[in-house]
Amino acid sequence: MTGSYVSVSNYPGTTVEVYRGKTRLDENVFEVIDTPGMYSLSCITDEERVTRNLLLKERPSVVLHVMDAKSIKRMLPLTLQLIEASLPVILVLNMMDEAEREGLSIEVSDLEKRLGVPVVTTIAALGKGIDELKGKVSEYVRAA
Amino acid sequence: MSGQHRLVYDERIEDAVNRISALLSDSYFLSKRAVSLLLLQEDEDITQLVEATDRSSYEEISSIVEETKQAFDRPLSYVIGLTMHEDALNITERSVTRNRKMRRSFASVLSDLTMHPISGIIILLLVLYFGLYKFVGEFGAGTIVDFLEENIFEGYINPFLTRVFEVLIPWRWLQELFVHEYGVLTLGMRYAIAIILPIVGTFFLVFSIIEDSGYLPRLAMLVDRIFKKIGLNGRAVIPMTLGFGCGTMATIVTRTLESKREKVISTLLLALAIPCSAQLGVILAMLSVSFRALVIWMVFVALSFLLVGFLAARLYPGKKPSFYMEVPPLRIPKISNVLSKTLARMKWYLVEVIPIFLGASVIIWIGNLTGAFNLLVRALHPVMSFVGLPSESAQAFIFGFFRRDYGAAGLYDLQRAGILDIRQILVASTILTLFVPCVAQFAVMIKERGLKTALWIASFVFVFAFAAGAVLNVVLQVTGIL
Structure with a gap:
C-alpha cells in the first residue's frame, strides 16, 4: 500500500524486520508499518514479540489483521484477541481468489456482524480490494 | 455496527479478570481485560511491564494469578487458548462454508507429490x-x-x-x-x-x-x-x-x-x-x-x-x-x-x-x-x-x-x-x-x-x-x- 518495495515471500516466516512506509489517504498522511507475522498475542517466537511490542509502543490508530483467507479458521483466534484488547482492528482476508478456488465461500457481512469490526476481502497481488480497504481505514480513523 | 464480539471464558477466569482489571492503571494501550488475560497466562514481557507500572498492586495481582492457576489442572494458557479456538470455530462454522465437491486441481496433485x-x-x-x-x-x-x-x-x-x-x-x-x-x-x-x-x-x-x-x-x-x-x-x-x-x-x-x-x-x-x-x-x-x-x-x-x-x-x-x-x-x-x-x-x-x-x-x-x-x-x-x-x-x-x-x-x-x-x-x-x-x-x-x-x-x-x-x-x- 505504500508503494515502496517490500519483499513478500510465498511462505510464512520471512519478514523478521519491520518495514515502514508512508501513504496518503484523503488529506491525511499515514505511516504504514509492516510487521513480522504473529499467530497469537501471547507470544512464542521473537518475531511475535517484536510485533507485540510495536503494538504497545506505537499505539497505532488502525490495526490491519491481514490473513490468508483460506486459513481463517486457524487465524481467527488472534483477531478475537485483538478485539478483546480493544485495538482498532480491521480484518483483511487476503488471497480470496485462492480461497474461492478451493471452494471456500465467506459471508463477509455476517462475519462483520459477529465480530463487530470491519472485514475486507482482497487479492493484494492483483490490487483487488485495496481501494475498499483504504476507504474503510479512512472511515475508521474519522470515526475515532 | 453492532457491539464488538466478546469472548466469554470459564467463570473462574472471568472472575480473576475482573479482579485484576480493577487493580490495573489506565496506562496500557491494550484493554485491561487483555492485559489481565496475558497476566493469567504468565506472559513474561507483560508481567514485567505490569510489575514496573503498577508497583503497588502487583503483589495482589500475582496472588490472584497464583490462586486461579491452582483452580485448574491444565496451564491457564491452554484453557484460555481453547476457549478462543472454540469460539473462532463457532464463528467460522456459520459464516464460512466449503464446497467439497470441487475437482482436485493439477496443482494440488503436484503439491502432494512434492511432499511424498x-x-x-x-x-x-x-x-x-x-x-x-x-x-x-x-x-x-x-x-x-x-x-x-x-x-x-x-x-x-x-x-x-x-x-x-x-x-x-x-x-x-x-x-x-x-x-x-x-x-x-x-x-x-x-x-x-x-x-x-x-x-x-x-x-x-x-x-x-x-x-x-x-x-x-x-x-x-x-x-x-x-x-x-x-x-x-x-x-x-x-x-x-x-x-x-x-x-x-x-x-x-x-x-x-x-x-x-x-x-x-x-x-x-x-x-x-x-x-x-x-x-x-x-x-x-x-x-x-x-x-x-x-x-x-x-x-x-x-x-x-x-x-x-x-x-x-x-x-x-x-x-x-x-x-x-x-x-x-x-x-x-x-x-x-x-x-x-x-x-x-x-x-x-x-x-x-x-x-x-x-x-x-x-x-x-x-x-x-x-x-x-x-x-x-x-x-x-x-x-x-x-x-x-x-x-x-x-x-x-x-x-x-x-x-x-x-x-x-x-x-x-x-x-x-x-x-x-x-x-x-x-x-x-x-x-x-x-x-x-x-x-x-x-x-x-x-x-x-x-x-x-x-x-x-x-x-x-x-x-x-x-x-x-x-x-x-x-x-x-x-x-x-x-
Missing part, C-alpha cells in the same frame, strides 16, 4: 540438478564467468587499468594497491563483478522462482522427519534454505525458530555445512570438471551436516520441537515479482560486498607490502600439508576469512592456474565449504547468539573443517577413488 517421501526426493533432486547444477553451476559460474573474466576483464579492463596506473604512478609498490596480482581493481573488482556477481545473480533468480512457487514450505514438510532427528523441525528449513543464498541473512532468520536450542543448532549448521550461493556456485564450477568429485563433495558435506546436527541434538538436550506451518498453494511465479526480487537482492549484495572486497584487497596489499601476508601463508604451510594441499592454497583460506565467496573465488583462480589437481580441489572445496563463516555472518552470530556461543561455534567449525579435510584426503588416497 519418494516422489518428493526425486523432485528435490531434479530441482537441484537443473536449478543449481545446470543453471547456476554451468551457465552462471561457467558460461557467464568465462565471458566476463576472459573477454572483458583479462581482455580489456585489466590491461587497460594496469597501463593507466603504470603511467600515473611511478612506484611499483603503490601501483600494486590498484593493479597487478592483488590490486583493488584487478583482483577485488574482478572477483566481485566477474566471478561472484554472475553466480549470485543466477542463484538469486532460481531462488526467487522457487520461493514464489511455494515450493519451500513443501520441502519443509518433506524433510521434517529427518530434521527431527537432528533436533530441529521442518520450520528450520527456511533459514537453512536461505543459507544457500546467504548465511548472514539466514542466521538472522533463525529468529523465527521457537526455542533457543533450535536457534543454536541451526546457527551452528549454517556456519558449518551450508555453503552460501556465491561459494556454492564457484565450488560447483570447480567441481564440474569431474562429476564423481561433485557427488563425493555433496555426500561428504551432507554427512557432516547430519553427523554434527545429530551430535549437537544429543549434547544439547531439550524439548523436541513441534511443527506447525501453513502450506500456501503452489503457483506459477509472476515474472515481474521474480525479477524485482532478484534485482533487489543483487543490489543489496553488491552494496554489501564491494566495500568488503575492496577493503580485503587493501588489507592484503598492506600484508604483502609488509611481508605479513607471506609470513601467514608460510605459517599455514603445516596446516595445508596436513590436508595435502600446496601452500599457495593458504591464501584462498585467508581470503575466506573476509568472505566465503572471496575464498572460493581465490581457489577458483588457483585451479585455473593449474596449481591444484582434482583431488586437491575436492579437498580444498570441502574444507572451504565447512570452514568459518565470513566476517559478516560471524558478526550476526555474535549479535543473535552472544559472543560466547559464537566463539564456540567458530572454533568448532574451524577445527572440524580441517580435520574433516584431512580425513577426506586420506580416504581418497587410500581408496584411490579420485
Whole structure:
C-alpha cells in the first residue's frame, strides 16, 4: 500500500524486520508499518514479540489483521484477541481468489456482524480490494 | 455496527479478570481485560511491564494469578487458548462454508507429490540438478564467468587499468594497491563483478522462482522427519534454505525458530555445512570438471551436516520441537515479482560486498607490502600439508576469512592456474565449504547468539573443517577413488 518495495515471500516466516512506509489517504498522511507475522498475542517466537511490542509502543490508530483467507479458521483466534484488547482492528482476508478456488465461500457481512469490526476481502497481488480497504481505514480513523 | 464480539471464558477466569482489571492503571494501550488475560497466562514481557507500572498492586495481582492457576489442572494458557479456538470455530462454522465437491486441481496433485517421501526426493533432486547444477553451476559460474573474466576483464579492463596506473604512478609498490596480482581493481573488482556477481545473480533468480512457487514450505514438510532427528523441525528449513543464498541473512532468520536450542543448532549448521550461493556456485564450477568429485563433495558435506546436527541434538538436550506451518498453494511465479526480487537482492549484495572486497584487497596489499601476508601463508604451510594441499592454497583460506565467496573465488583462480589437481580441489572445496563463516555472518552470530556461543561455534567449525579435510584426503588416497 505504500508503494515502496517490500519483499513478500510465498511462505510464512520471512519478514523478521519491520518495514515502514508512508501513504496518503484523503488529506491525511499515514505511516504504514509492516510487521513480522504473529499467530497469537501471547507470544512464542521473537518475531511475535517484536510485533507485540510495536503494538504497545506505537499505539497505532488502525490495526490491519491481514490473513490468508483460506486459513481463517486457524487465524481467527488472534483477531478475537485483538478485539478483546480493544485495538482498532480491521480484518483483511487476503488471497480470496485462492480461497474461492478451493471452494471456500465467506459471508463477509455476517462475519462483520459477529465480530463487530470491519472485514475486507482482497487479492493484494492483483490490487483487488485495496481501494475498499483504504476507504474503510479512512472511515475508521474519522470515526475515532 | 453492532457491539464488538466478546469472548466469554470459564467463570473462574472471568472472575480473576475482573479482579485484576480493577487493580490495573489506565496506562496500557491494550484493554485491561487483555492485559489481565496475558497476566493469567504468565506472559513474561507483560508481567514485567505490569510489575514496573503498577508497583503497588502487583503483589495482589500475582496472588490472584497464583490462586486461579491452582483452580485448574491444565496451564491457564491452554484453557484460555481453547476457549478462543472454540469460539473462532463457532464463528467460522456459520459464516464460512466449503464446497467439497470441487475437482482436485493439477496443482494440488503436484503439491502432494512434492511432499511424498519418494516422489518428493526425486523432485528435490531434479530441482537441484537443473536449478543449481545446470543453471547456476554451468551457465552462471561457467558460461557467464568465462565471458566476463576472459573477454572483458583479462581482455580489456585489466590491461587497460594496469597501463593507466603504470603511467600515473611511478612506484611499483603503490601501483600494486590498484593493479597487478592483488590490486583493488584487478583482483577485488574482478572477483566481485566477474566471478561472484554472475553466480549470485543466477542463484538469486532460481531462488526467487522457487520461493514464489511455494515450493519451500513443501520441502519443509518433506524433510521434517529427518530434521527431527537432528533436533530441529521442518520450520528450520527456511533459514537453512536461505543459507544457500546467504548465511548472514539466514542466521538472522533463525529468529523465527521457537526455542533457543533450535536457534543454536541451526546457527551452528549454517556456519558449518551450508555453503552460501556465491561459494556454492564457484565450488560447483570447480567441481564440474569431474562429476564423481561433485557427488563425493555433496555426500561428504551432507554427512557432516547430519553427523554434527545429530551430535549437537544429543549434547544439547531439550524439548523436541513441534511443527506447525501453513502450506500456501503452489503457483506459477509472476515474472515481474521474480525479477524485482532478484534485482533487489543483487543490489543489496553488491552494496554489501564491494566495500568488503575492496577493503580485503587493501588489507592484503598492506600484508604483502609488509611481508605479513607471506609470513601467514608460510605459517599455514603445516596446516595445508596436513590436508595435502600446496601452500599457495593458504591464501584462498585467508581470503575466506573476509568472505566465503572471496575464498572460493581465490581457489577458483588457483585451479585455473593449474596449481591444484582434482583431488586437491575436492579437498580444498570441502574444507572451504565447512570452514568459518565470513566476517559478516560471524558478526550476526555474535549479535543473535552472544559472543560466547559464537566463539564456540567458530572454533568448532574451524577445527572440524580441517580435520574433516584431512580425513577426506586420506580416504581418497587410500581408496584411490579420485
